[in-house]
Amino acid sequence: MEPDHGGRMTRRRLLQAGVAVAASGTMACRKGAVQPARRAPVAIVRAASYRDDLLDRLLRGAAACGLEARGKRVLLKPNLVECERGGIIHTQAEVLAAAVELFERLEAAEVRIGEGPGHRRDALYLAEEAGYRTAIRNFEDRFTDLNRDDVARVAPFAGSGEIYLSRTALAADLVVSVARMKTHHWAGVTLGMKNLFGVVPGALYGWPKNHLHQVGIGRAVAELYRIFPRSFAIVDGIVGMEGNGPVQGRPRSCGVLLMGADLAAVDATACRIMGINPDQIEYLQFAAGRGRVADWRIEQRGETIASVRTPFALIPEFQHVRLG
Amino acid sequence: MAPCAQSRLAAIAAAQNTDGGWGYFPGKESWLEPTACALLALAEAPEARAAVEKGSRLLRSWELAAGGWRACTRVGEVHWATSLVVTLHSAMGIYEGSTRRGVDWLLSTRGVETRAVARLAHWLSPRTVEFDPAFTGWPWQAGTSSWVEPTAHALMALRSVAGRGEHAGLKDRVASAQAMLLERRCRDGGWNYGNRRVLGADLPSQPETTALALMALDGHPEIRWGEMLDRVARLWCETESPLARAWLAACLLQYRGERPEPGEAGPASDLLVTAVEAIQWNRIMAAA
Numbered sequence: 120m121e122p123d124h125g126g127r128m129t130r131r132r133l134l135q136a137g138v139a140v141a142a143s144g145t146m147a148c149r150k151g152a153v154q155p156a157r158r159a160p161v162a163i164v165r166a167a168s169y170r171d172d173l174l175d176r177l178l179r180g181a182a183a184c185g186l187e188a189r190g191k192r193v194l195l196k197p198n199l200v201e202c203e204r205g206g207i208i209h210t211q212a213e214v215l216a217a218a219v220e221l222f223e224r225l226e227a228a229e230v231r232i233g234e235g236p237g238h239r240r241d242a243l244y245l246a247e248e249a250g251y252r253t254a255i256r257n258f259e260d261r262f263t264d265l266n267r268d269d270v271a272r273v274a275p276f277a278g279s280g281e282i283y284l285s286r287t288a289l290a291a292d293l294v295v296s297v298a299r300m301k302t303h304h305w306a307g308v309t310l311g312m313k314n315l316f317g318v319v320p321g322a323l324y325g326w327p328k329n330h331l332h333q334v335g336i337g338r339a340v341a342e343l344y345r346i347f348p349r350s351f352a353i354v355d356g357i358v359g360m361e362g363n364g365p366v367q368g369r370p371r372s373c374g375v376l377l378m379g380a381d382l383a384a385v386d387a388t389a390c391r392i393m394g395i396n397p398d399q400i401e402y403l404q405f406a407a408g409r410g411r412v413a414d415w416r417i418e419q420r421g422e423t424i425a426s427v428r429t430p431f432a433l434i435p436e437f438q439h440v441r442l443g
Numbered sequence: 444m445a446p447c448a449q450s451r452l453a454a455i456a457a458a459q460n461t462d463g464g465w466g467y468f469p470g471k472e473s474w475l476e477p478t479a480c481a482l483l484a485l486a487e488a489p490e491a492r493a494a495v496e497k498g499s500r501l502l503r504s505w506e507l508a509a510g511g512w513r514a515c516t517r518v519g520e521v522h523w524a525t526s527l528v529v530t531l532h533s534a535m536g537i538y539e540g541s542t543r544r545g546v547d548w549l550l551s552t553r554g555v556e557t558r559a560v561a562r563l564a565h566w567l568s569p570r571t572v573e574f575d576p577a578f579t580g581w582p583w584q585a586g587t588s589s590w591v592e593p594t595a596h597a598l599m600a601l602r603s604v605a606g607r608g609e610h611a612g613l614k615d616r617v618a619s620a621q622a623m624l625l626e627r628r629c630r631d632g633g634w635n636y637g638n639r640r641v642l643g644a645d646l647p648s649q650p651e652t653t654a655l656a657l658m659a660l661d662g663h664p665e666i667r668w669g670e671m672l673d674r675v676a677r678l679w680c681e682t683e684s685p686l687a688r689a690w691l692a693a694c695l696l697q698y699r700g701e702r703p704e705p706g707e708a709g710p711a712s713d714l715l716v717t718a719v720e721a722i723q724w725n726r727i728m729a730a731a
Contacts, residue, residue, distance in 0.1 A: 269517075
């Protein structure tokens with residue numbers, strides 16, 4: 120079931136992926152579903168600035184949560200919803216570059232980068248503005264614009280519907296969401312899981328991907344997480360965004376990197392660090408049947424939440440999600 | 444023809460897929476938008492006749508019985524780039540059943556913000572996204588809200604067939620959509636994807652959508668055109684986005700009859716950029 124060369128997916132693999140997704144769809148995410156049994160490890164690693172040895176930090180985090188990537192085709196998915204040179208909207212270039220090195224060190228068969236920006240169409244330009252082209256070796260050879268990629272149908276999506284998704288993303292053995300720790304004016308937060316919106320092709324759903332808003336952001340995020348069970352998250356909280364995120368907020372230094380294979384657990388941990396109650400974040404409620412959100416279901420490794428807690432400012436519409 | 448235009452036409456012709464269409468990038472599967480744009484660019488080039496015929500055959504196979512054209516071979520639903528095919532038909536002097544059905548599909552499609560439930564939600568919480576639901580444009584996908592870019596393309600398409608006088612309600616839709624664009628203009632004077640103010644915060648405009656909105660507004664009296672076109676020229680110098688520069692140049696070509704040359708760089712690997720740089724928008728819109 121290996122994909123062929125050139126980032127393409129074989130029909131066999133696609134069929135198998137479709138069957139797996141359809142089967143798992145019968146257990147589609149719903150609020151209040153029973154949580155999986157084992158505790159999920161989430162690594163919390165301190166990193167004071169982007170000048171730190173970020174590869175070292177990521178290697179420590181990877182070891183802490185038992186990340187394996189040998190022989191896998193890895194797709195790194197940064198957040199480039201928009202970009203402002205020198206700003207904090209996007210995933211920091213240094214973090215993405217360190218993630219590329221991490222997976223090369225872990226002997227991944229291939230490390231690609233893919234993103235389908237949510238607001239602007241020129242993904243390569245946004246990558247240039249974000250500094251990716253200079254920070255990452257062979258960036259253009261690695262990069263796929265997921266908005267304008269070949270697509271494959273996935274069903275069900277959000278109940279009875281269907282969705283078309285990037286074939287590059289569906290073909291990956293491991294989709295790694297490399298996100299910045301941010302507040303979000305519709306979802307409350309945008310972290311590892313919300314960042315999966317970027318695998319939905321704008322060529323079909325537009326800029327912004329309004330279809331996902333019609334489905335409901337919380338439900339759509341959880342559904343994407345269901346479709347990509349082979350995923351991993353690296354959340355950059357070295358400098359996050361507070362207030363009116365994900366685009367117009369202010370920088371908030373938090374000095375941490377979070378890592379883990381259970382995106383719900385990673386995001387719930389990030390919420391607690393940000394002073395946000397994850398039980399009040401709708402997409403985490405929808406995803407709770409698939410990942411771990413409750414603190415007793417998560418095993419923090421490295422730093423403790425209390426030692427790095429940094430309350431993020433929230434807009435008035437989201438004051439109710441503040442941890443008591 | 445300028446050497447740069449020649450090089451772009453050659454690059455487009457060379458990137459044609461065996462099915463007759465074009466992907467967004469060489470080697471990718473064919474999609475409606477780059478195919479329509481590539482054909483708009485090649486339509487006037489005599490040496491590209493065979494490529495145009497092949498591409499047109501693919502488009503015919505993508506026509507849907509209910510009107511409009513599908514997104515690509517894999518996706519059977521009617522796609523927003525139906526607008527571009529209508530414009531292409533007009534540019535090629537084609538006005539046949541498929542064109543009429545495409546126009547009818549456009550006229551029957553509108554953003555969901557005009558629906559009663561959406562209007563009620565907006566009335567209850569007008570600060571969430573500030574806009575006037577009395578005006579509507581076109582969505583990216585049926586069942587979603589209106590946004591600037593699909594509205595701009597639909598307006599250009601309807602303008603290209605308006606002279607036929609065959610479609611009831613066309614003038615009203617054009618007026619409403621132009622009003623929608625004007626109403627969604629950002630405080631800084633340009634346009635972004637379609638939200639000018641959210642949760643009490645002004646959002647900034649973006650160069651590519653500013654260019655597209657101006658192209659669609661077609662000399663509208665509420666725009667100070669001299670000032671805006673000077674701004675477009677400045678944005679073209681300032682922005683480094685090839686796609687934004689291509690649309691800004693297209694806007695200048697439409698209204699001033701010439702576009703700034705894109706410089707020494709060869710055609711982009713992004714076929715949409717290459718096509719937008721090569722389309723003779725001034726002739727297409729003048730013919731309309």
